[in-house]
Amino acid sequence: MTERIEKVANIARLELTDKEKSTLEKDLDNILDSFKKLEKIDTDNTEPTFQPIEVKNIMREDTIEKSLKQKDALTNAKETEDGYFKGPKAI
Amino acid sequence: MQYSKMSVSDFITESKKGNIDTKDFYSKFFEETEKIQKKYNHFVTISKKDAEKQIDTLDKKTKLQGLPISIKDNICTKGIQSTAGSKILKGYIPPFDATAISRGKQEGSIIIGKTVQDEFGFGTFSTYSAYGIPKNPIDTTRSCGGSSGGAGGFTKAIDMPHIAIGESTGGSISCPASFCGVVGLTPTYGRVSRYGLIDYANSLDKIGPMAKTVKDTALMLSIISGNDPLDQTSIQTKTEDFTRYTGKDIKGMKIGIPKEYFNNIDNDVEKKVRTAITKLEDLGADIVDISLPTTEYAIPAYYIIATVEASTNLAKYCGMRYGAQDDPKGHFTEYFSTTRGKYLGEEAKRRIILGTYARMAGYRDQYYLKALKVRTKIIEDFKKAFNKVDVLAAPTMPMVAPKFSDIEKLTPVEIYAMDNLTVGPNLAGIPMISVPCGTSQKMPVGLHLLGNHLQEGKIIQVADAFERQ
Numbered sequence: 072m073t074e075r076i077e078k079v080a081n082i083a084r085l086e087l088t089d090k091e092k093s094t095l096e097k098d099l100d101n102i103l104d105s106f107k108k109l110e111k112i113d114t115d116n117t118e119p120t121f122q123p124i125e126v127k128n129i130m131r132e133d134t135i136e137k138s139l140k141q142k143d144a145l146t147n148a149k150e151t152e153d154g155y156f157k158g159p160k161a162i
Numbered sequence: 163m164q165y166s167k168m169s170v171s172d173f174i175t176e177s178k179k180g181n182i183d184t185k186d187f188y189s190k191f192f193e194e195t196e197k198i199q200k201k202y203n204h205f206v207t208i209s210k211k212d213a214e215k216q217i218d219t220l221d222k223k224t225k226l227q228g229l230p231i232s233i234k235d236n237i238c239t240k241g242i243q244s245t246a247g248s249k250i251l252k253g254y255i256p257p258f259d260a261t262a263i264s265r266g267k268q269e270g271s272i273i274i275g276k277t278v279q280d281e282f283g284f285g286t287f288s289t290y291s292a293y294g295i296p297k298n299p300i301d302t303t304r305s306c307g308g309s310s311g312g313a314g315g316f317t318k319a320i321d322m323p324h325i326a327i328g329e330s331t332g333g334s335i336s337c338p339a340s341f342c343g344v345v346g347l348t349p350t351y352g353r354v355s356r357y358g359l360i361d362y363a364n365s366l367d368k369i370g371p372m373a374k375t376v377k378d379t380a381l382m383l384s385i386i387s388g389n390d391p392l393d394q395t396s397i398q399t400k401t402e403d404f405t406r407y408t409g410k411d412i413k414g415m416k417i418g419i420p421k422e423y424f425n426n427i428d429n430d431v432e433k434k435v436r437t438a439i440t441k442l443e444d445l446g447a448d449i450v451d452i453s454l455p456t457t458e459y460a461i462p463a464y465y466i467i468a469t470v471e472a473s474t475n476l477a478k479y480c481g482m483r484y485g486a487q488d489d490p491k492g493h494f495t496e497y498f499s500t501t502r503g504k505y506l507g508e509e510a511k512r513r514i515i516l517g518t519y520a521r522m523a524g525y526r527d528q529y530y531l532k533a534l535k536v537r538t539k540i541i542e543d544f545k546k547a548f549n550k551v552d553v554l555a556a557p558t559m560p561m562v563a564p565k566f567s568d569i570e571k572l573t574p575v576e577i578y579a580m581d582n583l584t585v586g587p588n589l590a591g592i593p594m595i596s597v598p599c600g601t602s603q604k605m606p607v608g609l610h611l612l613g614n615h616l617q618e619g620k621i622i623q624v625a626d627a628f629e630r631q
Contacts, residue, residue: 076515079515079518079519079522080499080515081499082518082522083473083477083502083514083515083518084477084480084495084498084499084502085499085502085503085506085511085514085515086499086500086502086503086504087503087511088503091511095511095512095515098512098573098574099515099516099519101573101574101575102465102516102574102575102578103519105461105462105575105578106462106465106466106529108458108459108462109459109462109463109532109533109536112456112459112536112539114532114535114536114538114539117535117538117539118535118538119531119534119535119537119538120534120535120537120538120541121365121534122351122365122395123351123365123366123537123541123589123590123591123592123615124350124351124352124395124397124591124615126352126394126395128394129391129394131391139257139258143257144257146255146257147253147254147255147257147483147484147485148482148483148484148487149487150482150487150490156482156483157490158482158490158494158497159482159490159491159492159493159494159496159497159498160492160493160494161493161494
């Protein structure tokens with residue numbers, strides 16, 4: 072009965088134990104059930120609000136500015152190579 | 163010099179006169195902080211060594227004169243571990259400062275440590291922290307509130323000048339301020355730059371100050387606010403001196419009382435808040451009844467929007483580049499899933515699942531888009547109210563700080579419901595301030611004052627007048 076959670080967890084790249092799966096399955100049902108309330112409010116002619124304050128695109132000159140040094144950007148990484156982050160196999 | 167009971171303004175005044183020996187002050191300050199930490203666990207990190215370096219280079223021409231500042235752990239501090247309360251960021255030492263931090267440093271604030279919080283801000287009681295649970299200094303069997311719990315608790319416990327920097331997504335400044343009996347100011351969305359904040363939900367996150375007095379929060383907001391080119395959502399406003407709104411009367415100000423904000427709240431909490439409203443009336447304010455009919459929809463709308471945004475934000479934590487990193491064996495999908503499963507906590511997993519589900523093909527319109535439309539309705543409700551009144555007044559939380567033994571019994575749905583009074587204003591991005599207004603069961607009660615967008619001045623004015631009465 073945890074197929075739904077497995078599908079979502081797979082999309083989210085999240086490994087879960089069997090116990091977590093069954094708890095989350097139950098939680099998701101209860102939470103979604105409590106969200107059903109939203110069906111009561113009419114929003115047919117309402118636009119969605121992505122940002123609470125109007126945000127305009129702000130352009131800047133495309134010039135090189137001082138930024139973090141490569142060495143500093145890599146200080147937290149355990150695995151690096153030739154100044155790059157090194158990760159697991161992708162193909 | 164006697165430092166206990168010293169206010170922030172006295173510290174600044176005395177320091178300007180040259181009466182404060184900064185080194186002596188800090189040796190006492192850290193002694194106190196260590197004692198508090200042992201008793202209540204308000205910090206993930208106490209950054210004494212870093213503070214000593216800052217003291218050595220302190221510029222005494224600055225506004226804050228070396229005032230101690232604690233920082234919520236989800237705000238990046240150069241050279242000091244910043245985990246956002248999560249194991250997946252254990253050991254992460256930012257190579258840069260958040261804008262709010264660098265602005266504070268320019269004005270002579272000294273970082274003393276990083277405060278405990280719910281993992282990534284996911285919680286109402288700070289019980290979802292990977293670095294121990296902060297205890298309420300008034301009663302250690304009770305919660306400090308969340309998610310800025312360490313910030314609220316330490317602000318209450320320390321008997322020396324100090325201001326905390328917290329952060330709110332759905333009420334994480336107001337809630338701990340109310341539970342610990344301190345002042346918490348959540349600014350308008352975009353008033354303080356989010357650059358360097360470890361995101362929870364981008365369209366909701368706001369950095370703001372917590373302190374013992376309204377004036378102290380106003381002072382700190384003046385320093386950390388203002389447009390920042392590094393944050394595209396930062397509002398195009400100039401910095402402002404918010405302390406000029408303190409020390410004023412509130413005669414003729416219109417204060418609205420939203421009737422829906424008094425549903426399902428503890429009887430004694432309601433009584434204390436009603437008494438506070440009567441005091442506002444005695445101070446000359448006009449009290450007006452207001453209705454915010456969309457109030458009941460705020461919880462589901464908030465939890466959908468916040469978890470959808472959180473589930474995408476947390477995608478970057480995969481055991482590479484920073485924080486927890488294991489041996490990157492096998493295929494990347496497997497490595498990322500295993501690492502995330504291993505280091506993310508219970509509530510983070512729950513919110514990732516919920517948020518991912520609510521934006522999946524087939525459910526996106528039903529949940530995410532619907533919630534965003536409801537958010538529009540909630541904002542319209544507030545805008546209509548602010549056409550009639552200057553400020554809204556309500557309880558901050560529906561009850562006093564609960565006992566840990568009672569929190570354990572709550573289901574996720576019941577915990578989410580506790581945020582009923584704070585998520586609406588947070589969805590709308592309006593400014594709010596929580597001020598103590600008496601006690602119930604010996605625990606503090608919070609009065610919540612809400613203002614229209616960019617009207618921090620008005621809520622500071624009312625909160626300060628109330629505090630002085």
